[in-house]
Amino acid sequence: MNCGLLSGLNEPVPLKSISVEVRVQDHVASVSSTLQYVNEEQRPLEALFVFPLPADAAVCHFSAKIGEQEIVAELQDKETAKDQYDDAVSSGQQAFLLEESAESPDVFRLSVGCLSPGQNAAVTIIYITELAVQADQSLRFCLPAVLNPRYTPAGSDAGIVSEISSVSGAAPYSLTLSVHVSSPKPISKLESNCTLDPLVFLCSDHTQATVNLSPGHMFDRDVELFLYYQDTHQPSAVVEAGVATAPSDSLMRNPVVMISLYPEFPEEVxxxxxxxxxxxxxxxxxxxxxxxxxxxxxxxxxxxxxxxxxxxxxxxxxxxxxxxxxxxxxxxxxxxxxxxxxxxxxxxxxxxxxxxxxxxxxxxxxxxxxxxxxxxxxxxxxxxxxxxxxxxxxxxxxxxxxxxxxxxxxxxxxxxxxxxxxxxxxxxxxxxxxxxxxxxxxxxxxxxxxxxxxxxxLQPIVSNISVDWTLPEGVTAETVAPPIDVLFQGQRTLIYAQLKGNSLGGSEGSVTVKYNLNSQPVTNQLHFCIKPTEETGLVVHRLAARTMIRSLEQKERSSAESESLRSSIVELSVQAGVSSVHTAFIGINKDTKQTVKGPLQQRRVPTYERTSDYHYFYPPQAERREKRCYRLAPPERREKLCYRSAPPDDRMREHCNFASRRERREKLCYRSAPPADWLSFDCVDDEVETQGSEDCVAEKSVCNRLPLRKAAPELQQDLLLPLVSLQKASGCWELDAALAAVLGKTEDELTNQKPAQVDGSVWATLLALIWLYSWRKEQQVEWQFVAQKAAAWITSEKVGDLSQCVCVGNVLLGCQVTKDSLGI
The missing domain is CATH 3.40.50.410 (von Willebrand factor, type A domain)
Structure with missing residues (x-):
């Protein structure tokens, strides 16, 4: 008899809950995830969990707690770690293995071996990651919860990504999330795509705060947090002390500085x-x-x-x-x-x-x-x-x-x-x-x-970028990341450097970034104290190591000296305690007095897969593509749907495209709708394409009894795109009925109000600009270049005084804008 939570394959799921603690310091996040496993079956288990992490995460800790005993995993060469895991599991010892996918650095596999019947195990993974700056100057943190199957072309070795097990319904385990934020600058606000409890400030200057994810998260979306600081774009530097016991002259032994720069380009450029x-x-x-x-x-x-x-x-x-x-x-x-x-x-x-x-x-x-x-x-x-x-x-x-x-x-x-x-x-x-x-x-x-x-x-390309350091005598800086090859206005650029020398003290240093912009030389400089900060948890060192490892991995894939580069990656990964494609975390419970007896049952823990109401599968080889309509639905409703299972290797999405006429596909599985929008199940008869359709239909009834979409109430049309669609490539609009309809007028109204000193296209373009700046101001980021083209076109027409024309346009459209605000 099955017990506990069940997967989509009707198998018990040993993973019961995930608890995540996030500590954000300025623009770096440390994330600790604890996965609670329980074997509720009557036989020993091995649990396999393929799950997503941020692509740039530096995984730096892996441990397991069984009862009161904690097992801290070691980072080793991946092949050695996998051999040790296999040996331990085959001999009945409890073992834990965490490895990064060789195909994609945002996918990891966790293996939990030899869970005895009734046994609990809490597995903890810690990683650190930088937070990306968004267009509105917020910092984005994302906790990945959704992992979609990866498309693998024919002949490719899919490795770990081929083992992704997913469900489209609610994931059979729960999530709790708590976040602690601290910043040198006051925290303005925190937003999320998920429901949060109220933000709680811990001090009067609002530099520290906590927030929790509200209960009931269904794993149907990634958890995104957007942090807003005051003056978040200010340049900064952090100097972190090294580890005295690390090998001499290694990255982990010396101090490391992390520089955050926000280039500001000259206004005239x-x-x-x-x-x-x-x-x-x-x-x-x-x-x-x-x-x-x-x-x-x-x-x-x-x-x-x-x-x-x-x-x-x-x-x-x-x-x-x-x-x-x-x-x-x-x-x-x-x-x-x-x-x-x-x-x-x-x-x-x-x-x-x-x-x-x-x-x-x-x-x-x-x-x-x-x-x-x-x-x-x-x-x-x-x-x-x-x-x-x-x-x-x-x-x-x-x-x-x-x-x-x-x-x-x-x-x-x-x-x-x-x-x-x-x-x-x-x-x-x-x-x-x-x-x-x-x-x-x-x-x-x-x-x-x-x-x-x-x-x-559209920004000018920055060229001839150089980074120069000014440091006290006897101190040198060695940049550990690849050289900077791109700069954008207002976008953060990170520089990691290893500081070498004996007289770091409390002296001051500076870093200067020089580059050419539109053939003009530009200089950005930042002064900082080079006295190392203690008790930072080696966050800066590990982020620097992660950056070096990714660079070495890329060189290895394109170099003839791959073996020596592999050795360098493994050495740096083990020294820094940061995972890589060639290393893995291995933990073995060597103190257990009683080994697990009997064959292990393997259980794959599913992640949530983002999907529409229908799945579409096809084999990698196009010439063998059989069209299948696979409908995920409660068992009691599947007889009404076109349900077709396929081997995992063949599962890829494709349109269920059996109708002979495109206009009728909306009655088939080409159209998906949430359950709340289903009107009824209705049998749709149509001519069927004979080739490749026998897997999905038996007769002329296609996708038997598929849901039809409920007629949605007519929504008020967004007029921005209709207006933009009428603009010519040169930037102007024509004075015609189509433009009048978008502006809510008749063509005669536009024509009769046209000032005598301007022609029809200039008048139409002015009206379009007035409408945009008046009624779609909040969407200016979307039409800013459309408006720039229009203003440049009007300017090129060399029309006389346009102020009176703008006044007439304001009256006609019920607006209040000035000529200068239109960029003319």
Whole structure:
């Protein structure tokens, strides 16, 4: 008889709860997760748990507590640790193994061996991570809870990522989370995508606070926290003392300094928008992009992406070049090569964007990237790559190595859409491509974040970056991270350096960053005290070690001297106590007096998988792709649905695309809706594509008795995108009925009120600007470049005094803006 909590496979789940304590110090978080295991079966168990961590996390502690006995794991060479674990488990000893995936650094596997019947074990994992700065200057902390299956192309070795076990319903274990925040600057507020208890300040100056996650978190989303400090963008430095017992001259022996810089570019450089560049937009069109985001007012992924492409195309400057790629199991581009941005090409692209569907299979991003990089760069037009994906791939490191090898020729801006997007892939693309990463989750709009990245892309490229240190005599600084190759206005840049010398004392030092911006030399400098800070828990050292390890791992994959680099990685990893791809934490209960007898039952602990109401599976080989509609539903309702199980290796998402006419697919499993929106189960008869359909349907009844979507009440249309869609590539609008309808007027009203000294296009463009600045001011980040183009176009027309025209426009539209506020 089964007892306790059950997985989706109707097996008991030995993991009962996860308790997380987070301590945030300025922009660094230390995270301690305790996983409580209980064997409620009548036989000994081995539990396997494949779970996500932040891609840049430095895992630095692993221990297990059985009763009153604590076992602290050691960090060893991975192969040695795995052999020890296997030997211990086979001999009946309790053992614990924590290892990082070789394919993706944001996926870990925890093995808990030889849990006796009725036995409890509390496993604790500690890691540290830097908090990313957001566009609104908040700091983002993310506790990953969702882990989606990773798409693995045919012939690839999936390793740990192929072992991901997931459920789409409530995860069979609970989560508690407490957060303690301390900062040199007052804490303004704390926001989250999840429900929190009230924030409690611990001191009158608001530099310390605590908050807890409200009970009942269902693991259906990652837990995101956004911390707001006063003056969060101020440069800072932390000098941390080393370990006296560490080997001489090693990273852990000497003090390490962490410098946080926020470059401020001259206003005269930032006031002008770049008019050159090759903008390549790469859009995920795999089956999962048809799903919905989570939360109130959530959007369909592919529709939101299409709206975003519209906004991007309207925001590009005249004279640049562009192209759009869609990818899944295959890829295609709108144009054979990037084309010059003009009205004709923009119209052609928008027509194809309108027809885009999430109908291209799996998430194979490597081939389109190879094709893009094979295209010659356009002189005087720096290549800017924008990659949108909601998925995760099994060959993450291969993709990142490819981007790294072409870093000299482009910048890469990446966007993770929805819960469970791989942090290793999204942040890695931006890091290796000298760009910027964004995550769009819950009911967040994609457009503001994408336009923020476009603002970065339109900034002048910084060149000739150098870092100089001014330190007391006898003290030197050795930078441990790769050299800085990208700087953006207002974005934090971290520098780690090892300080060597005997006279650190309380002296002062400085670091100077020099670079060229639009051929102008710029200097940023920070003075700091080089006296080491004690009792910091080696956070700075371990973050520096993590940075060095990732750099060495990347070199190893592309170097002929891989064996020597592997030895260096293992040595640094063990010395610093920070995990790597070649090391693993191993803990064995050697003090137990009684070994576990009998064969072990293996139990896989599932994570929550972000999914729509339907799963779509297909084998890696396109020519063998059989279309299956797999519906996750309570058992009592499955007979009404198209339920089809497939071997794990074949499980990939695809549209259940059996209808012969696209307009009827909304009655099939192409359309997903939350249970609250289900109207009824209705049998839909249609002609069936015969090829590949026999696995899913027996007769002409397709996806028998699928739920239909309830007719939603008509919502008030957001007029921003309709207005933007009418703008010409040059930046102007035409005076016509379409514009009048968006502005809530008739064409005659617009024409009759037009001042005599301006022509129709100038008048129409003025009205559009007045409307934007009056009625969509809160969304200015989305239309800022659209407005800049419009203002530049009006200025180029050399119209006389426009102040009277603006006054007439204000009266017509019921607004109150000035000519100067329009940027004219």
């Amino acid at each position: 930032m006031s002008s928008m770049a008019t050159q560049g090759e903008f390549v937009f790469v859009m995920d069109r795999s089956g999962s992009m048809s799903g919905m985001m989570r939360g109130k007012e959530a959007q369909n992924r592919i529709e939101s992406a299409k709206d975003t492409l519209l906004l991007l195309l309207k925001s590009l400057p005249m004279g640049c070049y562009f192209n759009i790629y869609g990818f899944g199991s295959r890829f295609k581009s709108f144009f054979p090569k990037s084309v010059e941005y003009n009205q004709d090409k923009m119209d052609q692209a928008l027509k194809e964007v309108k027809e885009m569907r999430a109908d291209m299979g799996g998430t194979e991003i490597l081939q389109p990237l190879k094709h893009i990089y094979s295209q010659p760069c356009i002189p005087e037009h720096p290549r800017q790559l924008f990659i949108f994906t909601d998925g995760a791939v099994g060959n993450t490191k291969e993709v990142l190595d490819l981007v790294k090898s072409h870093a000299h020729s482009h910048r890469c801006f990446s966007f993770g859409i929805g819960e469970g997007a791989s942090t290793a892939l999204i942040t890695g693309l931006a890091r290796e491509g000298s760009g910027h990463a964004q995550f769009i989750t819950g009911s967040e709009r994609m457009q503001p974040k994408v336009m923020e990245s476009l603002r970065f892309a």
